[in-house]
Amino acid sequence: MEIELRETTDGDLAVFWEQSTDPALLRMAALTREYHYDRGHFDAHWEKVRGDPAVTPRTVVADGVVVGHAAVFGPPEEREVTYVIGREHWGRGIATRALAELIRLEDTRPLHAGAAADNAGSLRVLEKCGFTVTGRVREFALARGEEVDVVLLILR
Numbered sequence: 001m002e003i004e005l006r007e008t009t010d011g012d013l014a015v016f017w018e019q020s021t022d023p024a025l026l027r028m029a030a031l032t033r034e035y036h037y038d039r040g041h042f043d044a045h046w047e048k049v050r051g052d053p054a055v056t057p058r059t060v061v062a063d064g065v066v067v068g069h070a071a072v073f074g075p076p077e078e079r080e081v082t083y084v085i086g087r088e089h090w091g092r093g094i095a096t097r098a099l100a101e102l103i104r105l106e107d108t109r110p111l112h113a114g115a116a117a118d119n120a121g122s123l124r125v126l127e128k129c130g131f132t133v134t135g136r137v138r139e140f141a142l143a144r145g146e147e148v149d150v151v152l153l154i155l156r
Helices: 010-020 023-029 039-051 094-105 120-128
Strands: 003-007 056-062 065-073 080-085 111-116 132-141 146-155
Touching (some): 010 065, 080 094
Parallel strands (some): 080 111
Antiparallel strands (some): 003 056, 065 080, 132 146
8 A cells, every 4th residue: 555645735625624524533533623523613724734834734645545634733842743544544554654754754853642542543553653652641522522531652
């Protein structure tokens, strides 16, 4: 399978919105924001992201199909990674390969990440890419309507 990270285009946003409305994906991710639930906020969020030179958004393409996105954001001392792969593409190693490529593109270290403690797939992706656990916090998970344990990780 060929995995590619490329610049995000307007045409990719329809796929990202569809993923944003997948209840199973949102529940697994847990740590959602208002823009995951409202198309107007979603469009405004992506306009801001794509216009911010401190954010490196990339579309994840597998065998020519848009399957999700990955990004690095934040100030140099607090750079963080995020990624979303559509549920129909889980379990194929796409997230691991996409994240590995993203961190090759980003020179800044350390890189930070966080995932719901029960999101075993995402935690495994981060660990395969060299992230190590640094701690835990409790955060309100909008997608679940309750607080959850969040595992914090770092790549040095």
